[in-house]
Amino acid sequence: xxxxxxxxxxxxxxxxxxxxxxxxxxxxxxxxxxxxxxxxxxxxxxxxxxxxxxxxxxxxxxxxxxxxxxxxxxxxxxxxxxxxxxxxxxxxxxxxxxxxxxxxxxxxxxxxxxxxxxxxxxxxxxxxxxxxxxxxxxxxxxxxxxxxxxxxxxxxxxxxxxxxxxxxxxxxxxxxxxxxxxxxxxxxxxxxxxxxxxxxxxxxxxxxxxxxxxxxxxxxxxxxxxxxxxxxxxxxxxxxxxxxxxxxxxxxxxxxxxxxxxxxxxxxxxxxxxxxxxxxxxxxxxxxxxxxxxxxxxxxxxxxxxxxxxx
Numbered sequence: 001x002x003x004x005x006x007x008x009x010x011x012x013x014x015x016x017x018x019x020x021x022x023x024x025x026x027x028x029x030x031x032x033x034x035x036x037x038x039x040x041x042x043x044x045x046x047x048x049x050x051x052x053x054x055x056x057x058x059x060x061x062x063x064x065x066x067x068x069x070x071x072x073x074x075x076x077x078x079x080x081x082x083x084x085x086x087x088x089x090x091x092x093x094x095x096x097x098x099x100x101x102x103x104x105x106x107x108x109x110x111x112x113x114x115x116x117x118x119x120x121x122x123x124x125x126x127x128x129x130x131x132x133x134x135x136x137x138x139x140x141x142x143x144x145x146x147x148x149x150x151x152x153x154x155x156x157x158x159x160x161x162x163x164x165x166x167x168x169x170x171x172x173x174x175x176x177x178x179x180x181x182x183x184x185x186x187x188x189x190x191x192x193x194x195x196x197x198x199x200x201x202x203x204x205x206x207x208x209x210x211x212x213x214x215x216x217x218x219x220x221x222x223x224x225x226x227x228x229x230x231x232x233x234x235x236x237x238x239x240x241x242x243x244x245x246x247x248x249x250x251x252x253x254x255x256x257x258x259x260x261x262x263x264x265x266x267x268x269x270x271x272x273x274x275x276x277x278x279x280x281x282x283x284x285x286x287x288x289x290x291x292x293x294x295x296x297x298x299x300x301x302x303x304x305x306x307x308x309x310x311x
Contacts, residue, residue, distance in 0.1 A: 002279050005030040005058045005088075007079055008070035009042035011160040012093055016068055017046045019271040026279055030058050034071065034167065055079065059086035066117070066282060068275075069093055072168035073175060077102040080118075080292075084109055089117040091278045095174040096120050096292055100303035107293045117281045118292045121274060124183040124238075125290050128268035129256035133242055133249065134187055143245040144187060146223045149180045150239045152232035158206060169206050172228050173199075173309070174302055177214055179238060180226050182298035188218035191297035197305040203230075214305060 004020070006013055006028055013031075020028060030050035033039020043051035050058070058064060059082055066089035069079045077097045083090045097103040110118040124130050136142035153176075158166045170176075185191055193216040200211030210231050216224040240251040248259040256264040274290070281288045 005064045005067045007032045009033040009039040013070040103299040126274040127270040128266040129251040146243040148241040151228040155230035184224040190218040199309040
């Protein structure tokens with residue numbers, strides 16, 4: 001039995017709990033909250049015995065083997081560092097940091113603790129649709145020419161995915177672009193693609209660019225065209241068009257269709273498969289996937305694009 005503490009009581013923590021509720025051999029025994037009312041409600045909803053604001057107390061408990069960190073983005077490096085130093089296995093929501101120095105420091109710490117599992121939630125790597133196409137790319141039955149991706153949300157007010165107020169500001173580049181930049185690096189196997197980007201105006205209150213256009217080119221010639229917006233009024237989410245030598249495929253979440261919009265049969269669910277991979281790695285049943293160190297190339301590309309935005 002793997003005993004888990006979850007750090008955070010917001011929308012993404014709820015998504016993790018939905019997946020964990022489908023799994024066997026685990027028990028979530030504590031939640032660390034930022035807001036007492038929301039944290040206690042979260043614990044009651046998911047039948048979690050302990051709800052507290054004291055992260056250090058949770059990390060000091062011998063009956064907790066692992067933590068899932070789903071706290072506000074700016075706290076991710078601090079919380080992951082504390083958990084690793086306390087000897088816990090870590091599954092860290094993205095972004096792993098909001099600047100490259102914090103990401104590299106965290107990866108260096110992970111490298112000194114090989115006995116601990118340290119994964120980041122680059123969930124696209126676990127989507128059955130993206131995994132199917134990755135396998136075809138690797139075997140040579142599909143050559144990717146162009147990945148055209150769109151990430152859309154409506155965030156003109158500081159609300160989360162459930163439309164509830166947020167106490168922190170989400171980041172279109174370091175969080176949402178990170179999903180697709182890492183996906184492209186993973187698909188192509190090129191950790192240092194050529195990169196360029198443009199950012200639109202900054203929100204007068206939130207202080208972040210609300211629209212972006214990002215382009216990558218891998219060493220094999222494959223292209224990524226990524227459009228992102230916090231101004232789009234729907235539909236929401238990440239939409240992917242794979243253009244290759246033997247077909248064109250559309251991916252949304254775990255589903256995939258061909259160019260005629262016919263569904264391609266697949267099995268699996270990204271969040272469940274990701275969280276199961278974390279548990280399996282802890283139990284020694286499979287190698288660690290999507291490790292924090294594996295994801296540094298994506299963070300370096302994001303840092304490069306961020307510096308373009310500020311030049």
